[in-house]
Amino acid sequence: MCEFNLNLFNLIIIASVFIGTTFGLLLILTRRINKKANVLLGILTFIIVLWNIWILSLDFQITNYIPYFYLIPLNYSLALGPLLYLYVKKTTNFSYHISKKDILHFLPLVIELAVHLMISRDALANNIIGVETNTYLQLMPVIQFFAIVSIITYSIYALKKIKRYHTWLNKNYSNNDAYSLRWLYRLIIIFAILWFLWTPYTIIDYVLFNFQLGLADYYPIYVLLSIVTIWISAEAFLRPEVILLETNRNNNNEKEKPSEEILKKASWLKEQMITNRFYLNSELTLKSLAENLDMHPNILSKVINDGLDKNFSDFINEYRVNAIIKKMNSDDYDHITLLGLSFECGFNSKTTFNRVFKNIKGVTPLQYKKSIKNNAGHS
Missing domain, CATH: 1.20.1070 (Rhopdopsin 7-helix transmembrane proteins)
Structure with a gap:
């Protein structure tokens, strides 16, 4: 043995x-x-x-x-x-x-x-x-x-x-x-x-x-x-399971020059975003935005991708970041933390907020806020 x-x-x-x-x-x-x-x-x-x-x-x-x-x-x-x-x-x-x-x-x-x-x-x-x-x-x-x-x-x-x-x-x-x-x-x-x-x-x-x-x-x-x-x-x-609401995938990667109609709809879409502030909804998806705008999701996707040359995530998050920056520049929101501002403006996690903000502005939210204070101090 x-x-x-x-x-x-x-x-x-x-x-x-x-x-x-x-x-x-x-x-x-x-x-x-x-x-x-x-x-x-x-x-x-x-x-x-x-x-x-x-x-x-x-x-x-x-x-x-x-x-x-x-x-x-x-x-x-x-x-x-x-x-x-x-x-x-x-x-x-x-x-x-x-x-x-x-x-x-x-x-x-x-x-x-x-x-x-x-x-x-x-x-x-x-x-x-x-x-x-x-x-x-x-x-x-x-x-x-x-x-x-x-x-x-x-x-x-x-x-x-x-x-x-x-x-x-x-x-x-x-x-x-x-x-x-x-x-x-x-x-x-x-x-x-x-x-x-x-x-x-x-x-x-x-x-x-x-x-x-x-x-x-x-x-x-x-x-x-x-x-x-x-x-x-x-x-x-x-890890918690998630359900993806959309199941139709359009894998067509061919790029076409946007038509006049698409460009007009893109301009109209930007106006609707400013007027209705859909980006404040942290659960916003392409499908839910399309329903709010009474559009087919495929058409909305084409307007964003071709008319604005962006993907849906970047399109929405730019509005959120700009809304946060606007509040950063206002004394009325000094009592709210950066994370609090991010939640108010449609983000639902600190990680996403920091990553998206840095991708768009090239600096972290904290660095950006400090730069605002420094500029205010010099003026």
Whole structure:
């Protein structure tokens, strides 16, 4: 009988198995608005959990207790990329439905499972565990390489989806931080970089060590990948869900010269904004503004995009910032904090207010207010 040699790395991986299983189950079983997307992420989390179980089975020599444990397929690395991409696709477009065509993304997984069967057959024939077979040594580096390429490629496509989604948000929502997926964008970049770092590991292991590096050499990257995967799952589950009111996406990026009618409507729109101060509504969206103006949302979008050469978010927030600046210059509002002014003028979060104000004016609200006082002191 062998003893379990516990160290910091495998203790972290053991913890990640339990935490990953918990969040995987929560994502799959909890009834939520975007449950179908969460199920995809939950499956991705379970794949990492199974992978960690495989690592621990080798480290703790589980085959000494369960001789044929290695026959259980625990590696599904070629499914990670498609699952991540489809999760992002479903999250960024609530009306998107997973179709039979999406199954094609998982065809490479069939090859990975076929390789597992070949390794298992070789192991049974020679009475050894799978990782010691010639089939494993010859084919697993190839599978690892394709898994790295697959995950990085799908990550790039997922990032493009999130970028397009953020562009759409800016065209339809004035306060859009609650709908933003910047957290997911950052984590996918980290996830892809970690898989990219696997490349030198695989090359060095295969070329210099004949694929004989031990688990200890791979532990740091195993741990980091587990942490990032669980991080994505935890963020996805713990963040409050939001419902996007508009589902029709116009992805036509062709730019045309605005017609006279569009320019006239753009001028009329600016007058309506000043007269009715729609921007004071923190929940203002393209759809709600269109209803107030008795216009079709598509026409309003065209007026803003073509007639004013702006997106909806910038158009509305410029009015809000100008309203705040007007109040900054008035002694009547000196008793109100900058955050209070921002809420009065249509912003609904400090983060959005500071970011938008700096984007428009080039300085923070506090710096701008100080400059007003300094100019008043010199005059």
